[in-house]
């Protein structure tokens with residue numbers, strides 16, 4: 001299978017590497033010139049579960065994609081705010097039968113993708129794989145993970161199942177979900193609580209969990225996600241979602257980690273995905289007439305912090 005990874009940062013590199021090792025023809029597409037140049041010159045350098053490896057993977061700058069490039073599948077792995085520009089640059093590559101899989105964190109990406117790709121060719125999902133970008137051309141890939149995905153187009157269940165199977169052949173552990181919007185909302189609750197709060201409070205997840213106000217804040221935020229989900233006919237189990245979020249506090253598992261938004265903004269001075277997590281709930285809340293004060297405030301605080309730190 002010929003697969004393009006559109007957005008070859010931490011996660012895109014992981015998927016590109018694993019899919020190539022699984023026997024697929026992979027091409028990486030990215031907009032960061034230094035990163036693309038480094039991969040071209042030295043290959044993708046990865047610490048893969050403790051072993052240093054170099055993978056020769058074709059890579060192209062997204063501004064240099066040409067009409068003749070034809071792939072079976074495009075996996076989108078930009079940050080949410082880079083998605084629309086990436087899709088614009090991908091236009092010459094998107095043919096009538098090109099399938100597109102989106103595994104970004106956040107809510108509502110299909111609204112953007114549908115502007116560029118027919119609904120019947122779109123698959124959405126989420127993933128529990130993780131990855132870290134160490135610098136141009138260098139990634140750190142530890143642990144294991146999984147993927148859940150579903151077709152957006154009607155009658156495409158079998159294609160979605162076949163896609164999951166294909167990804168699993170490369171060890172990506174993908175499964176078909178019959179209710180992917182539920183899973184996306186459930187994961188967004190984790191991002192919508194841990195990411196923004198740990199970033200603003202400059203604390204890891206265990207540290208957040210030790211505060212006397214953490215539980216009430218998590219409940220309030222997840223409640224807002226639940227109300228908006230309900231307006232979209234998704235019956236989120238709020239109590240279960242709160243418990244799920246609070247497993248992140250455990251210092252014995254992942255509690256000592258800083259969530260990715262903290263790493264993006266506080267460590268690397270980069271803009272965040274807040275508009276596609278809490279900000280998406282605020283926008284949808286306005287549309288449905290649902291008050292979302294916690295998500296509104298957290299979104300505003302993170303944007304203020306981005307500006308104070310002059311993040312780019």
Ligand code: NAD
Pocket residue numbers: 007008009010011012030031032035077078079080082103104105106127128129130131132133260273
């Ligand atoms: P990333 O920041 O590593 O890469 C995204 C894009 O940003 C890439 O095009 C990359 O080249 C570019 N980029 C990164 N650093 C840059 C820099 N210093 N200057 C210029 N460009 C730079 O993002 P990611 O972690 O791969 O995340 C992609 C999507 O997957 C996001 O929606 C994220 O929330 C989600 N996700 C990430 C993880 C994870 O562990 N990293 C896990 C699950 C889901």
